[in-house]
Amino acid sequence: MSIDILIVDDSITIxxxxxxxxxxxxxxxxxxxxxxxxxxxxxxxxxxxxxLIITDLNMPRMDGLQxxxxxxxxxxxxxxxxxxxxxxxxxxxLSELEHQGIRGYLRKPFRPEQLKEILSEILETTYxxxxxxxxxxxx
Ligand SMILES: [Mg+2]
Numbered sequence: 001m002s003i004d005i006l007i008v009d010d011s012i013t014i015x016x017x018x019x020x021x022x023x024x025x026x027x028x029x030x031x032x033x034x035x036x037x038x039x040x041x042x043x044x045x046x047x048x049x050x051x052l053i054i055t056d057l058n059m060p061r062m063d064g065l066q067x068x069x070x071x072x073x074x075x076x077x078x079x080x081x082x083x084x085x086x087x088x089x090x091x092x093x094l095s096e097l098e099h100q101g102i103r104g105y106l107r108k109p110f111r112p113e114q115l116k117e118i119l120s121e122i123l124e125t126t127y128x129x130x131x132x133x134x135x136x137x138x139x
Contacts, residue, residue: 001127002030004049008041008067009034009056009085014108018054018085021112025119025131038062042070045077051127052119057086057093068100081122085110 003026009015015034022029033048035041037059045053053071057064064084071077083104084097097105104118120131 001051001129002028003051003123003127003129004030004033005052005054006033006035006041006044006048006050007054008036008038008059008064009054010036010059011056012036014056014085018115021110021115022119024112025116026123027131038064038067038070041067045071050080052081052083052122054083054085057084057088065096068097068102072100081126083115083118083122 005022007015007018009018015036019032019034022032030051031048033044033050035044039062041053041055042062055064055067064086068082071080071082081103082101083106084102085106085108086093087108089105089107094105103122106114106118116131123129123131
């Protein structure tokens with residue numbers, strides 16, 4: 001199966017970097033959608049079905065925590081695995097995310113290899129899907 005992914009981040013640079021890391025990590029990557037805040041992410045999710053969501057926390061208009069809360073309350077979206085990518089890695093924040101069923105956390109800036117590691121764990125357990133097993137190296 002091909003894996004469709006939504007990247008949510010207000011930084012165009014981070015979105016581009018994440019997209020590149022995804023292309024290196026997933027052999028049959030499908031559509032990669034982008035949204036720059038939670039509101040636009042929800043609009044996108046209302047029209048497109050995705051297999052995975054990668055989201056930032058600090059964003060204007062609707063932040064990552066609000067977005068996650070809304071996703072978890074919608075039965076058709078609640079089971080989509082979510083990876084959080086953020087500079088906020090406080091213990092308090094991490095336990096809050098864990099409590100909300102977040103599947104993975106990456107601290108910015110991250111190496112493609114770290115994203116790949118989290119992806120392979122999630123995709124294998126959720127979709128029985130393998131990631132590339134070659135070393136993608138650093139950017
Ligand atoms: Mg941000």
